[in-house]
Amino acid sequence: MVEAEAGKEAIRRALRSLRRRHLVEEGAHRPAIEALARPFAAQAVEWKEKAEKHELELQQCYKAQSRLSEQLVTEIEEGKASKALLKEKETLITTMQTELEQTREENTQLKQSLEEKTSALDLIIQEHQAVKAELEQALTKQKVAEDENRNLIDRWMLEKMKDAERLNEANAMYEEMVLKLKSAGVGGIQHNALQEADGIIRRSEAGYMDIMETPIPSTCRITIRAHDGGCGSIIFQHNTDKLISGGQDQTVKIWSAHTGALTSTLQGCLGSVNDLAVTNDNKFVIAACSSNKLFVWEVNGGRPRHTLTGHTKNVSSVDASWVKSCVLASSSNDHTIKIWDLQSGFCKSTIMSGSNANSLAFIDGDTLCSGHRDGHLRLWDIRSAKCTSQTFAHLDVSSVSVSRNRNFILTSGKDNVHNLFDPRTMEVCGKFKAMGNRVVSSWGRPCISPDENSIAAGANDGSVYIWSRLKKDGVPTILQGHSSSVVSSAWCGLGPLATADKHHIYIWT
Numbered sequence: 046m047v048e049a050e051a052g053k054e055a056i057r058r059a060l061r062s063l064r065r066r067h068l069v070e071e072g073a074h075r076p077a078i079e080a081l082a083r084p085f086a087a088q089a090v091e092w093k094e095k096a097e098k099h100e101l102e103l104q105q106c107y108k109a110q111s112r113l114s115e116q117l118v119t120e121i122e123e124g125k126a127s128k129a130l131l132k133e134k135e136t137l138i139t140t141m142q143t144e145l146e147q148t149r150e151e152n153t154q155l156k157q158s159l160e161e162k163t164s165a166l167d168l169i170i171q172e173h174q175a176v177k178a179e180l181e182q183a184l185t186k187q188k189v190a191e192d193e194n195r196n197l198i199d200r201w202m203l204e205k206m207k208d209a210e211r212l213n214e215a216n217a218m219y220e221e222m223v224l225k226l227k228s229a230g231v232g233g234i235q236h237n238a239l240q241e242a243d244g245i246i247r248r249s250e251a252g253y254m255d256i257m258e259t260p261i262p263s264t265c266r267i268t269i270r271a272h273d274g275g276c277g278s279i280i281f282q283h284n285t286d287k288l289i290s291g292g293q294d295q296t297v298k299i300w301s302a303h304t305g306a307l308t309s310t311l312q313g314c315l316g317s318v319n320d321l322a323v324t325n326d327n328k329f330v331i332a333a334c335s336s337n338k339l340f341v342w343e344v345n346g347g348r349p350r351h352t353l354t355g356h357t358k359n360v361s362s363v364d365a366s367w368v369k370s371c372v373l374a375s376s377s378n379d380h381t382i383k384i385w386d387l388q389s390g391f392c393k394s395t396i397m398s399g400s401n402a403n404s405l406a407f408i409d410g411d412t413l414c415s416g417h418r419d420g421h422l423r424l425w426d427i428r429s430a431k432c433t434s435q436t437f438a439h440l441d442v443s444s445v446s447v448s449r450n451r452n453f454i455l456t457s458g459k460d461n462v463h464n465l466f467d468p469r470t471m472e473v474c475g476k477f478k479a480m481g482n483r484v485v486s487s488w489g490r491p492c493i494s495p496d497e498n499s500i501a502a503g504a505n506d507g508s509v510y511i512w513s514r515l516k517k518d519g520v521p522t523i524l525q526g527h528s529s530s531v532v533s534s535a536w537c538g539l540g541p542l543a544t545a546d547k548h549h550i551y552i553w554t
Contacts, residue, residue, distance in 0.1 A: 259536070264553065265526045267304075269300060269552070270549055274293035277533070278490065280535050285539070287302070287308070289330055291321050315338060316338070319359070320360075325367055335359050338354050359377060361402070362376045364405055364406045367451070376402035382425065394430050395430070402423075403441075404444045408424070416439075436472075439459065439464070443489055444490050444491060446490070449495050457484055483504055485530045495536060500514065503527070531544050
C-alpha cells in the first residue's frame with residue numbers, strides 16, 4: 046500500500062510539473078500570439094502553423110505521459126505479484142527443508158535397520174552352513190542306507206529266485222502227475238494232484254482260502270433286464286449268490302443269481318453309477334457316481350447311510366477293504382484317491398496322483414492298487430498316503446481287480462491285453478489276449494475266478510472270453526449271447542459268472 050501511494054504521488058507531481066510547463070510555455074508564446082493577432086498578413090500563416098505544430102507536440106506529450114502512467118501501474122502490479130511469488134517460494138523452501146530433515150532422520154533409521162538385517166543375514170548364513178553340514182551327513186547316511194537296502198534287495202531277489210525254482214519244481218511235478226493221471230484216467234486223483242502241485246507254495250501264504258475248482262461256464266441260464274438306459278457295474282456279495290447292479294437310471298438293484306428275481310432296489314442315488322463295492326461283512330453297498338459323490342446303503346432294509354462328498358469330478362471307481370469293514374477307497378477324475386471312514390462318513394486322507402486313476406482295488410487292509418491313464422499300475426500305503434511301488438502295465442489302464450486269495454492283480458488296458466501281476470514282485474506272471482477281444486473303452490471290467498485259475502473279460506462285439514491261467518496254448522473259451530458291448534463281469538464265489546451289457550445281465554453256468 047505504501048508503494049502504491051508513493052506511485053500515485055509521483056504521478057500527481059508529474060502532472061503538476063506538466064501543467065506548470067504548459068503555463069510557462071503559454072506565457073512564453075503569448076507575445077507571439079499577440080503579434081499574430083496584429084494585422085500582419087504575411088506572418089499569420091507561418092505562426093498559425095507553428096502553433097498547430099506545438100499543439101500537436103503537446104498532445105503527443107500528453108499521450109506519452111498517459112502511456113508512462115499505465116506502464117508504471119503495470120510494473121507496480123507485477124512487482125506485487127513477484128513479491129507474492131517470492132513469499133510462496135520462501136514458504137516452499139521452508140517446507141522442503143523440513144522434509145529434508147525428516148528424510149535424513151528416516152535415512153538414519155534405515156541405516157540402522159540395514160545394519161540389524163545384515164547381522165541377521167550373517168547369522169542365517171552361519172545357520173545355513175550348519176544345516177548344510179548336517180544335510181551332508183544325512184546324505185552320507187542315506188547313501189549307506191541305500192547300499193544296505195540294495196544288498197537287502199539283492200538278498201530278497203535271491204530268495205525270490207529260490208521261490209521261483211521251488212515253484213518251477215512244483216509245476217514240473219504237477220505236469221508229471223497230470224501226464225500220469227491222463228494215462229491212468231482217474232478224475233478224482235487228478236483233482237487231488239492239482240491241489241497238491243499248484244498249491245504247494247501259495248497254500249502256506251497268509252490270506253489263502255481253500256476254494257473248490259471253479260468250472261468254466263458254457264450256458265446262459267438267466268437273462269435279466271436290469272436298468273433303463275444301461276448297466277454300469279455289477280458285483281457279487283461275498284460268499285452269497287446275491288448280485289448287485291447299478292446303472293444309468295440312478296438306482297442300485299440286488300438280484301438272486303439263482304432265480305434272477307429282484308430282491309431289493311436302493312433309491313436316492315444322484316447320477317449314473319460307475320462302480321460298486323460291498324463291505325466284507327455284506328452290510329453296506331457303495332456306489333460311485335457321475336455326480337462327484339459316493340452313496341452308501343444298508344443292505345438290510347435299503348436305508349441310505351451316508352453320502353460321501355469331497356471329489357470335484359466324476360468318481361470312476363470304489364472298493365471296500367477286504368480286512369477292515371469300515372474303510373473305503375475311491376478314485377476320481379480330479380487326480381485324487383480318497384480314503385473314507387464308513388462309521389463317520391468322512392474322508393480320512395487324500396492321495397494326490399499326477400494321472401487319473403481309472404480303477405482301484407484293495408490288496409490287504411493297508412495296501413491299495415490303482416490303474417492309471419498314464420499306463421502305470423501303482424501300489425499305495427493308505428497309512429502314509431505314499432506310493433510304495435509302480436510298474437508300466439498298459440498304454441492306458443482301464444481296469445484293476447484282485448483275486449480272492451490276493452495272489453494276483455488283473456489289469457486291462459486299451460491295448461486289448463489282460464495282464465496278471467504278482468503283487469509281491471509287481472512282475473507279469475500271465476498275459477492274455479485274443480484277436481476279437483477288444484476292451485470296451487474305459488469301462489470294461491474283467492474278473493478272476495474264485496479258484497484264481499480263469500480270467501473272464503467282455504469284448505466290444507458282445508462276446509465273453511475266458512482264459513485258463515494253467516493252459517499254455519492261450520486259446521480262450523468264447524461265450525456268445527450278448528447283443529452289445531459287455532461292460533462288466535463278476536464271478537460268484539459259489540460258481541456262476543455274471544456279465545452285463547448295456548441292456549441285460551446274463552448269468553452263466
